Amino acid sequence: MSLGHVHAQIDRYAYTNALTKNSPVTKIFFALSTLIICVTSPSPLVPIIVFLTTTTLLLRFAKIPVHFYWSLLVYPTTVVIASCLIIALFFGYGETLVAIVLPWFSWAVFKNGVTMSITTFFRVEGALSCLYFLVLTTSVTDILITLRRAHIPMILIEMSLLIYRYIFVFMEVAAQMYTAQKLRLGYSSWKKRIRSTALLAGNLFIRTLEQGERTFMAMNARGYDGNIRTLDDLPRPRMLSLMGIIFFDVILVFVAIMTMHSWVL
Amino acid sequence: MPFRLENVSYRYSDGTLALDSVSTNFVKGKRIAILGPNGSGKTTLLLHLNGILRPTSGRVYFEDSPLEYTSKSLLRLRRRVGYVFQDPNDQLFAPTVKQDVAFGPLNLGLPTDKVKESVSEALEIVGMSEYSDKPPHFLSLGQKKRIALAGVLAMHPEVLVMDEPTSNLDPRAAIRILRLLLQLNQKFGLTLILATHDVDTIPLFANKLCILSKGKIVLEGLPEETFSQTELIRSLDLRSPRIAHLFEILRRENHLPIDKQLPLTIGEARKEILRLLDSKNMIEKEGKSYIEARTRKVNHT
Numbered sequence: 001m002s003l004g005h006v007h008a009q010i011d012r013y014a015y016t017n018a019l020t021k022n023s024p025v026t027k028i029f030f031a032l033s034t035l036i037i038c039v040t041s042p043s044p045l046v047p048i049i050v051f052l053t054t055t056t057l058l059l060r061f062a063k064i065p066v067h068f069y070w071s072l073l074v075y076p077t078t079v080v081i082a083s084c085l086i087i088a089l090f091f092g093y094g095e096t097l098v099a100i101v102l103p104w105f106s107w108a109v110f111k112n113g114v115t116m117s118i119t120t121f122f123r124v125e126g127a128l129s130c131l132y133f134l135v136l137t138t139s140v141t142d143i144l145i146t147l148r149r150a151h152i153p154m155i156l157i158e159m160s161l162l163i164y165r166y167i168f169v170f171m172e173v174a175a176q177m178y179t180a181q182k183l184r185l186g187y188s189s190w191k192k193r194i195r196s197t198a199l200l201a202g203n204l205f206i207r208t209l210e211q212g213e214r215t216f217m218a219m220n221a222r223g224y225d226g227n228i229r230t231l232d233d234l235p236r237p238r239m240l241s242l243m244g245i246i247f248f249d250v251i252l253v254f255v256a257i258m259t260m261h262s263w264v265l
Numbered sequence: 266m267p268f269r270l271e272n273v274s275y276r277y278s279d280g281t282l283a284l285d286s287v288s289t290n291f292v293k294g295k296r297i298a299i300l301g302p303n304g305s306g307k308t309t310l311l312l313h314l315n316g317i318l319r320p321t322s323g324r325v326y327f328e329d330s331p332l333e334y335t336s337k338s339l340l341r342l343r344r345r346v347g348y349v350f351q352d353p354n355d356q357l358f359a360p361t362v363k364q365d366v367a368f369g370p371l372n373l374g375l376p377t378d379k380v381k382e383s384v385s386e387a388l389e390i391v392g393m394s395e396y397s398d399k400p401p402h403f404l405s406l407g408q409k410k411r412i413a414l415a416g417v418l419a420m421h422p423e424v425l426v427m428d429e430p431t432s433n434l435d436p437r438a439a440i441r442i443l444r445l446l447l448q449l450n451q452k453f454g455l456t457l458i459l460a461t462h463d464v465d466t467i468p469l470f471a472n473k474l475c476i477l478s479k480g481k482i483v484l485e486g487l488p489e490e491t492f493s494q495t496e497l498i499r500s501l502d503l504r505s506p507r508i509a510h511l512f513e514i515l516r517r518e519n520h521l522p523i524d525k526q527l528p529l530t531i532g533e534a535r536k537e538i539l540r541l542l543d544s545k546n547m548i549e550k551e552g553k554s555y556i557e558a559r560t561r562k563v564n565h566t
């Protein structure tokens with residue numbers, strides 16, 4: 001799977017998953033609040049609970065296929081494992097677990113280094129699941145409209161709106177140009193490959209400039225006056241769901257405080 | 266009279282003279298087709314009607330007053346004159362279909378309920394209701410084209426300018442949209458100005474045809490009359506509708522007694538064929554009765 005492909009897939013699920021009809025406010029609130037608790041939690045227990053909860057929500061309620069979710073998790077997780085190994089092996093101080101001492105070389109694995117490594121691993125995985133929950137259940141459109149309501153500066157939102165739309169247009173254009181070049185043997189040797197890629201990039205750049213001008217023209221034709229108005233008809237958040245999330249968050253915080261001192265290797 | 270063009274010329278910044286002193290009228294309530302080969306200036310001409318391009322020389326009048334190019338008066342013009350672009354990717358910018366169609370009505374300052382109503386009505390008209398929450402990049406080109414049209418119809422314009430309305434549409438969608446435009450024209454007096462090189466669909470909707478070539482209007486009038494000038498049309502790298510072509514061949518090669526005005530649509534062709542058959546039968550019948558009469562006469566004597 002190429003990166004662009006994964007990107008498009010995530011976008012597709014954001015519009016088609018079983019939780020699309022739920023209020024984006026609820027979903028954003030859930031994802032962000034658990035994310036914050038997750039990364040600030042001193043023990044791995046809270047991230048584990050968060051990970052299990054969001055994963056269940058994603059697979060059972062949003063009906064995201066397991067294999068797709070799995071493929072999203074695999075790549076970052078390998079990176080996280082590598083980083084955590086480095087933390088475990090080279091960070092820390094104080095009490096040691098293993099120590100090699102030679103006259104010219106000494107190396108030790110510290111207890112708190114390993115603790116930190118394990119905590120970090122679970123924090124990152126938990127945070128990852130929260131973010132995936134957000135991007136897989138809530139479309140960029142919904143997020144932007146919600147942010148607009150939260151009084152984020154208009155210019156940022158309008159720019160994101162246009163960038164988001166035209167990312168896909170240019171991905172399509174780039175893919176088409178690439179295929180057209182390939183069919184005319186533009187990638188048949190190393191030298192041609194470089195030449196073709198440069199041409200494609202250059203062309204794409206000119207296309208973006210032209211596209212900007214034409215889109216501006218088309219927006220003017222429909223009465224654009226400097227403000228992009230959007231139709232705000234998102235589902236309202238339900239009090240019950242919001243209360244449920246707050247309740248869940250309180251429990252998480254409680255667990256985090258309880259395990260604060262007991263979690264030492 | 267919505268539009269009058271007076272010696273309009275337009276030169277692009279690279280020096281191409283895309284319109285060369287064009288003068289014409291687009292009368293209110295008419296259905297106008299603008300036909301011309303690639304690069305003849307159709308798009309350039311249409312872009313003048315919405316004030317997107319400003320003539321290098323000459324004037325465009327809307328309802329007898331010359332267009333002003335201040336942002337205020339352009340805004341006023343664009344509330345009444347809808348423009349559907351040739352490439353829907355230029356036009357669809359919003360992240361979902363519904364948001365895109367709502368853009369125009371929201372700019373008109375309509376209240377939310379009204380906007381929602383126009384949006385769902387417009388999507389219904391183009392047959393895309395079930396796509397309202399999809400982002401445009403999930404749609405095919407023809408579907409995007411329909412959304413682009415819906416985005417303009419939702420603004421309830423008085424004049425609809427459309428560049429290549431049927432390109433990339435499957436035959437059914439093309440006929441459906443043309444029929445729909447025809448209905449809007451007949452019911453609400455919507456003036457239609459469509460650029461196209463799909464000659465076979467022109468007789469289905471147009472009651473005025475302008476033929477452009479190299480930035481000039483070389484021929485204009487009723488479609489039936491215009492298409493009957495077969496030699497001229499061929500010299501412009503265009504062709505007549507297939508049906509007209511067939512009847513022309515039948516007249517020239519088989520010497521069938523076909524009207525000067527060639528039939529352009531299936532309906533007209535049917536009428537003409539029935540007429541021909543009828544007259545043939547008449548000849549045969551008359552011939553037979555003549556012979557019978559002769560024989561009777563002979564027998565009598």
Ligand SMILES: Nc1ncnc2c1ncn2[C@@H]1O[C@H](COP(=O)(O)OP(=O)(O)OP(=O)(O)O)[C@@H](O)[C@H]1O
Nearest residue numbers: 277279281283301302303304305306307308309310
């Ligand atoms: N942005 C531009 N800059 C320079 N020249 C242009 C530009 N756009 C169009 N032209 C030129 O102006 C002339 C008329 O172009 P126009 O787009 O109006 O043709 P058209 O009749 O719409 O053609 P098509 O059937 O291909 O859409 C062409 O010769 C074209 O090359």
Ligand SMILES: [Mg+2]
Nearest residue numbers: 307308351428
């Ligand atoms: Mg054109």
